[in-house]
Amino acid sequence: MASTVTWRKGRGRLGGLSPLLGTWKATADSPMGRVSCTRTFIPILGGTRVQLTAKWKFAREAYEELAIIGLGEDGALHFWSFTSDGKRSEGRLADVTDLHRQAIGFEAHMPSGLARMAYWPDGSGGVHWVVEAKLKRGWKRFSQHHYKRVGGVRSPTSALQDRPPR
Numbered sequence: 001m002a003s004t005v006t007w008r009k010g011r012g013r014l015g016g017l018s019p020l021l022g023t024w025k026a027t028a029d030s031p032m033g034r035v036s037c038t039r040t041f042i043p044i045l046g047g048t049r050v051q052l053t054a055k056w057k058f059a060r061e062a063y064e065e066l067a068i069i070g071l072g073e074d075g076a077l078h079f080w081s082f083t084s085d086g087k088r089s090e091g092r093l094a095d096v097t098d099l100h101r102q103a104i105g106f107e108a109h110m111p112s113g114l115a116r117m118a119y120w121p122d123g124s125g126g127v128h129w130v131v132e133a134k135l136k137r138g139w140k141r142f143s144q145h146h147y148k149r150v151g152g153v154r155s156p157t158s159a160l161q162d163r164p165p166r
Contacts, residue, residue: 007019007102007121013071013075013076013077014047014048014050014069014070014071014077016077016093016104017041017050017069017104019121019127020041020050020104020119020127021041021042021043021050022040022041022149022150022151023038023039023040023041023149023150023151024038024039024040024041024127024147024148024149024150025037025038025039025147025148025150026039026129026145026146026147026148028144028145028146030058030143032058032059032060032061033058033059033060034058034059035056035057035058036056036057037054037055037056037057037145037147038054038055038150039052039053039054039129039147040052040053040054044068045070048070048071049068049069049070050068050069050070051066051067051068051069052065052066052067052068052069052079052081053065053066054067062084063083063084063085064083064084065081065082065083065084066081066082066083067079067080067081067082068080072092076092076093077092077093077106078090078091078092078093078106079091079092079106079108089108089110090108091106091107091108091109092106092107092108093105093106094106094107094116096116096118096120099118099120099130100120100121100128102120102121103118103119103120104118104119104120105117105118105119106118110133112133113133113134114133114134115131115132115133115134116131116132116134116139117129117130117131117132118130118132122146125148125149126146126147126148126149127146127147127149128144128145128146128147129144129145129146129147130143130144130145131143131144
């Protein structure tokens with residue numbers, strides 16, 4: 001799983017998100033058939049937060065997610081997610097380096113238990129993304145995508161600010 005391309009993270013606690021800024025697209029097989037997913041990460045609120053908009057398109061339906069990532073009251077990196085099926089979740093930055101040494105991810109306590117989501121570079125400009133659930137035997141992966149940057153151009157990272165919430 002060695003990577004020849006390293007992510008250039010920005011400064012501060014939001015800097016780990018810098019490599020993800022921009023729009024990414026993946027297609028994958030799923031239990032509901034072929035899915036196309038687009039994820040867009042943009043700095044918002046003066047660069048103090050990052051907004052993730054994810055759109056999943058299946059043959060017969062669509063699913064959307066809006067998430068805000070930023071510093072919580074405790075000074076740690078958190079996310080707050082809202083989905084088109086009416087659900088919501090929140091979690092915080094987690095160590096996911098067991099997946100890849102440059103992975104960035106979050107854990108959340110869900111009704112069914114602990115879950116995590118992670119991103120890491122593929123070594124050629126793309127991104128791997130997974131969602132896993134914690135079981136007694138370890139992590140069980142139930143979704144994974146391989147994303148490629150749309151347009152091939154990175155968004156500027158200087159827009160992210162490391163300012164605590166007021």
